[in-house]
Structure formats: structure tokens, C-alpha cells
Amino acid sequence: MSNEQGVIFTRRASGLVRELSWFDVFVFVVAGPAASGVTFYSVSTAANYPGASLTLAFLIGLAVFLPITFLVAITSATMPRSGGLYIVVSRVLGPTVGYLSAWLLFIGYGISSGVLGYIVVGLMGSGFATAALSSRIVWLAEVGAAMQTRHWQLIGGVLWVGLFWLIAYKGIRKVKNMMRAMFFIPLVGTIIAVLWFLLSGGPEGVAARFDATWGEGVFNAIQQKAAELGWASPGFSFAATINAMIVVIWAYASITIINYAGGEIKTPKTSMIRGFFLGTSFVGLFYVLIVFSVYKAFGEFIASYDFLFDSHPEALAALMGGVVEPSVPFYFMAIAPNVWFGLLVAMTIALWYANSILPGFLANSRLAFALSMDKSFPKALSAVNRRTGSPTNAVHLNAAFCLVGVLIMMLSVDVILSLLTITTFFIFWPFGLSAMLLPYHNREIYERSPVQWTLFGVPVLTILGGFTFVVGWFFIYLSLRNFTPSVMLALILVMLGGMVLYLCQQAKNRREGVDVSQIYAKIPPE
Numbered sequence: 382m383s384n385e386q387g388v389i390f391t392r393r394a395s396g397l398v399r400e401l402s403w404f405d406v407f408v409f410v411v412a413g414p415a416a417s418g419v420t421f422y423s424v425s426t427a428a429n430y431p432g433a434s435l436t437l438a439f440l441i442g443l444a445v446f447l448p449i450t451f452l453v454a455i456t457s458a459t460m461p462r463s464g465g466l467y468i469v470v471s472r473v474l475g476p477t478v479g480y481l482s483a484w485l486l487f488i489g490y491g492i493s494s495g496v497l498g499y500i501v502v503g504l505m506g507s508g509f510a511t512a513a514l515s516s517r518i519v520w521l522a523e524v525g526a527a528m529q530t531r532h533w534q535l536i537g538g539v540l541w542v543g544l545f546w547l548i549a550y551k552g553i554r555k556v557k558n559m560m561r562a563m564f565f566i567p568l569v570g571t572i573i574a575v576l577w578f579l580l581s582g583g584p585e586g587v588a589a590r591f592d593a594t595w596g597e598g599v600f601n602a603i604q605q606k607a608a609e610l611g612w613a614s615p616g617f618s619f620a621a622t623i624n625a626m627i628v629v630i631w632a633y634a635s636i637t638i639i640n641y642a643g644g645e646i647k648t649p650k651t652s653m654i655r656g657f658f659l660g661t662s663f664v665g666l667f668y669v670l671i672v673f674s675v676y677k678a679f680g681e682f683i684a685s686y687d688f689l690f691d692s693h694p695e696a697l698a699a700l701m702g703g704v705v706e707p708s709v710p711f712y713f714m715a716i717a718p719n720v721w722f723g724l725l726v727a728m729t730i731a732l733w734y735a736n737s738i739l740p741g742f743l744a745n746s747r748l749a750f751a752l753s754m755d756k757s758f759p760k761a762l763s764a765v766n767r768r769t770g771s772p773t774n775a776v777h778l779n780a781a782f783c784l785v786g787v788l789i790m791m792l793s794v795d796v797i798l799s800l801l802t803i804t805t806f807f808i809f810w811p812f813g814l815s816a817m818l819l820p821y822h823n824r825e826i827y828e829r830s831p832v833q834w835t836l837f838g839v840p841v842l843t844i845l846g847g848f849t850f851v852v853g854w855f856f857i858y859l860s861l862r863n864f865t866p867s868v869m870l871a872l873i874l875v876m877l878g879g880m881v882l883y884l885c886q887q888a889k890n891r892r893e894g895v896d897v898s899q900i901y902a903k904i905p906p907e
Contacts, residue, residue: 397463397750398770400553401639401646406656408564409639410450411664412733413740414632419668420571420709420733421504422628424675428687432618433625436673441622442629443665445852447658449809450636452816452845454657457640459830461649462905464751465641465744466812471755473815473822476901477883480757482808484879487748489804490638491779494741495542495786496801501734502537503529507706508714508727514703515594516720531790538787541735546780549742552769553645556743563736570729571671574713578674581716587678590716595701600682602700607685610693614681627802627859632668634805635737636661641744641751645770650831675712683707742779749775754905756890756897757883800871802860810853816846826904 423435456469467486471479506528513522527533548555581587588600639646639656646652676683686707689697698704705711710727717723750772753762762775820827820840827833827842834841864872890897 397644397747397765397772398553399645399647400557400770401642401652403648403652403656405557405560406639406646406652407660407663408560409740409743410636410657410660411667412560412564412736413635413638414664414737419632419671420730422631423672424683424709424712425687425690425707426625426628427684428612428691430621430625431684432615433621434617435622435625435628436669436676438622438625438629439632439665439668439672442626442633443661443669446633446636447661447665448845449849449852450657450661451654452813452842452849453637453640454653455830455832455842455845456812456816456819457643457657458650458653458832459826460904461643461646461653462751463642463644463747463754464905465643465748466637466808467641467748467751468643468904469819470808470811470815471901472826472904473818474811476755476757476897478811479901480752480883481876481879482811483748483752483757484883485804485807485876487745487752488782488875488879489801490635490741490745490748491782492786492789493634493801493805494545494738494745494779495538495783495788496790497734497738497741497786498541498783499534499538499787499790501541501731502534504708504710504731504734505728506533507708508710508724508731510703511705511711511714511727512720512724514701514705515714518720534790535787538790539784541738542780542783542787545739545742546776546783548739549746549776549779550769550771550773552766552771553642553743554770556739560736560739563732563739567729567732567736570726571667571709571733573726574709574730575670575674577713577716578678581678583677584680584682587682587716594715594717599700603689603697604682604685606693606696606700607688610689610696612685612688614684627862630806630856630859631802633664634802635740635744636664638740638744642747644747654831671709675709678716679712683712738783742776742783745779745782746772746775749778751905755900756895757886759886800868800875803857803864803872804875806853806856806860808853809856810850813846813848813850813853817843817850819843819846 467483510525714723752758
């Protein structure tokens with residue numbers, strides 16, 4: 382078998398190093414998604430979904446994603462190779478469906494990392510601007526204003542991408558050490574903010590602290606002005622809560638990202654299941670706690686503020702002396718005991734955004750590596766640096782897409798979010814279908830699984846796969862609701878570009894006498 386693998390795959394062995402433990406899986410599961418969905422969109426879209434309970438929406442999200450990530454853990458432990466979900470889809474549904482899913486994911490993850498690099502600069506600038514408005518310190522205002530300009534966000538985004546490009550190039554050990562170090566900084570800051578919200582005494586206690594920061598009577602004036610201009614807070618709406626799930630889905634977007642580096646995890650049969658289960662449970666409950674705490678502290682004020690910020694920013698500026706984009710860091714700074722403590726905690730929370738960039742670098746470069754090993758991407762992308770154990774060309778290619786992500790922030794935010802959501806979530810429905818069929822389609826691979834339980838004679842893998850298949854289409858439905866003709870055209874062009882590359886590569890394989898069916902009948906070599 383090894384001789385045959387040496388012919389049909391790019392190489393006999395991957396050349397990657399198994400360096401990551403179950404704790405690293407846990408860290409990536411938590412740090413990968415913990416950014417804009419919960420620290421920004423959870424408190425900036427309250428007026429978009431009147432009557433929605435974001436706390437309930439995030440709790441539903443945990444119930445939805447826990448079985449999905451458990452399924453990902455099982456399949457990753459069964460086939461612990463770089464490429465993650467792509468390996469499962471391509472080995473069951475075939476190379477074309479597998480490639481198209483992976484291509485869209487590669488585009489989505491690559492661009493997302495650049496987008497996050499751009500956003501984190503603006504978010505930090507927002508923290509400085511908030512501190513300046515509340516303290517009237519001129520130089521803070523100048524720094525904050527500069528960091529929120531496109532010019533400096535573009536420069537800052539490029540610098541963030543460059544930093545993580547270098548770390549990813551240095552190899553998996555450097556990536557592991559950096560992720561462990563970066564994980565605890567925003568975690569501590571967020572825990573401080575959550576405790577502050579929970580101990581604030583609710584809207585009445587918050588009002589006095591908010592007014593101490595922004596001026597006497599401003600808290601109530603914002604709610605009164607919103608009501609005058611047409612905002613009326615409805616009662617609870619389950620339909621609105623379901624519509625708000627697009628925010629929740631985005632918050633969980635990268636929770637399975639570490640499975641794409643399955644070829645670099647020690648003892649994958651235990652590390653994957655333990656790390657994914659504990660990580661998903663932690664991040665889901667952490668999300669619920671964050672959202673619950675901030676809404677418990679500020680109540681209906683959040684929706685009133687969102688309404689004025691979105692529809693009447695001039696009225697908001699007249700009340701506050703300026704306009705600050707709503708986010709969890711903003712709400713913490715509004716009730717912090719002093720400006721410097723508030724700014725420090727806000728900056729640490731903002732690092733969740735930067736913390737999500739490195740997992741994207743790791744996953745996307747390994748996805749390109751896996752496609753190259755299967756001869757669907759050029760052979761050069763499977764080259765591994767023997768000293769660092771890093772697929773250097775794949776890392777460079779991903780960095781290029783990250784830079785595109787920084788530049789694409791010049792476009793409409795709706796266009797960007799719609800494209801990123803559909804590209805990153807498209808793969809879930811073919812993955813679910815593949816998991817459903819795996820016990821029947823390929824018994825040899827299924828027998829490698831550490832979980833072969835059955836329920837009424839049906840493999841649990843099939844049941845979880847059916848659930849993931851249905852939820853995958855729900856993800857696509859929510860994504861397509863925000864599509865415009867221009868977004869659809871952009872998606873079509875991205876898909877066409879990927880298929881042209883795929884067809885050219887397959888034509889090359891045929892000229893070289895490669896039997897593609899042999900490649901996808903086997904798991905890639907370790």
C-alpha cells in the first residue's frame with residue numbers, strides 16, 4: 382500500500398509533525414470563533430431584530446453546534462489527516478464535490494483572516510475614541526480617529542497579516558506557543574467585563590455610571606430620543622430570535638477550524654474528541670454568559686442605542702458629543718471606574734479578533750496542502766520545510782488571500798459578510814451527507830472510528846450526519862437571505878474560478894497518467 386501511495390499521492394508521507402495536544406485543540410476551538418459574533422454583532426444588531434432574545438439565540442446555537450462539532454471530532458479521529466472536512470467529503474461524495482466545498486472554504490477562511498486584521502485596528506481605535514470622548518483627552522481622540530480611518534486600518538491589517546504569516550511560516554510549534562500565550566489575555570479581559578456587567582445592578586445601577594462617563598442624564602435621554610424618533614421595543618419574539626441566528630452562526634463560524642490540521646495532532650483518537658467537546662461546551666456557555674451579562678446590565682438601552690446609531694447618528698452625537706460604534710468593549714468602558722482601566726480591558730477584549738487570525742492561517746494552509754497532496758492543487762503547495770515542518774508555499778498562498786481580505790474591506794460590509802458566511806458554511810451540508818453515508822459507503826474507513834455506537838440499529842455517525850446535513854442547509858438559507866445580485870455574481874465568479882483551476886489540474890493528471898479514482902479511494906498518507 383505504501384508503494385502505491387507513493388505513486389498516486391504527491392508523496393509517500395506528509396512530512397508534517399504531530400505537535401498539538403488535546404489542550405491545543407481546546408484552545409483553537411475556543412479562540413478560533415470568539416470574535417465579532419459575540420463581542421460586536423451581539424450588541425450592535427438589537428434594533429435589526431426587534432423582540433429577539435440574543436441570549437436564547439446563543440443558547441440555541443450551542444445546542445445546534447455541539448452535535449456538529451462532536452461529529453467533526455469523530456471523523457477527524459477516524460481520518461486524522463490535514464484537510465479536515467474536505468477529506469471526509471471527497472472520500473465519500475467524490476473529488477468534485479469535495480474540491481468545490483474546499484475551494485469555497487479556502488476563499489472564505491483566507492479572506493476572513495484579512496478582514497479580522499482590518500477590523501481589529503478599527504476596534505482598538507474605537508476604544509481610544511471612546512476613552513477620548515468620555516475623558517476629553519485630545520491625544521486619545523487623535524489616535525482613535527486615525528486608527529478608525531481606512532488608511533490606517535489598511536496598514537494595520539497588513540501588519541497583523543504579516544505577523545501571523547511569519548509565525549505560521551516558522552512552523553507548528555511556534556503556532557502552538559503563540560496561541561497558548563494569546564488565548565489567556567482576551568479571556569481574562571472578557572471575564573473582568575462579564576463580572577462587571579453582572580455586578581452592575583442592572584439598568585438603574587448602570588445609568589448612574591453611564592452618566593458619570595458621558596454626562597448627566599444621557600442614559601435616559603438616549604432612550605427618550607429613540608422613542609421620539611420611532612423606536613418602540615416590542616415584546617419577546619421567537620421568530621425574531623430565529624432570524625437573529627445569523628449573528629450566532631457567524632459567532633461559531635470557525636469552531637471546527639482545528640480539524641483541518643488533523644495531521645499535526647498527537648493521539649488524535651482521544652485529543653480530538655476531548656478537545657472538541659470541552660472546547661465547544663466552554664465557548665457556547667461563555668457566549669451565553671457574555672450576552673446575558675451585558676443585556677442584564679443595560680436592558681432595553683442596547684436596542685435604543687443601536688437604533689440611534691444606525692438610523693439617527695446625528696441625534697446620538699448631539700447627546701454624547703460624538704458617535705461610538707456599539708460593542709461589548711464600548712459598554713464596558715461606559716461603566717468602568719476610570720478611563721485607563723476601561724481602555725486596558727477593552728484592548729484585551731479586542732485581541733479576540735487577532736486571536737482568530739492565526740487559526741485561519743493554520744487551517745487554510747493545511748487545506749491547500751491537502752488539496753495538493755490529492756493533486757487537485759499544484760504540487761508545489763505540498764512542499765514542507767524539513768526544519769520547521771511547515772508547508773511553506775501553502776502558507777504563502779494563504780497570506781496572499783489574507784491580504785485580499787484586507788483590501789476587500791473597501792467594499793460594502795453586507796457584501797463581505799454574505800460572501801464569507803456562504804463560503805465558510807457551504808461545506809457543512811456535503812459533510813453531513815458524507816457522514817450519513819460513510820458507515821455504508823466505506824466500511825474499511827468506518828471501522829477506524831473510535832465511536833461505532835448504534836441507536837436502534839442505526840450508526841450514531843449516520844444520525845449526527847443527518848442532523849448536520851439539515852442544519853447545513855439552514856446555514857445556507859440564512860446566508861442567502863442577505864444576498865443581492867452583485868453578491869450572487871461575485872459568488873458565481875469565485876466558484877467558476879475554482880472550477881477552472883480544478884479542471885486544468887485534472888487535465889494535467891490525465892496527461893501524466895494519474896488515476897484520480899485511486900486517490901479518492903484512500904486516505905492520504907501520514
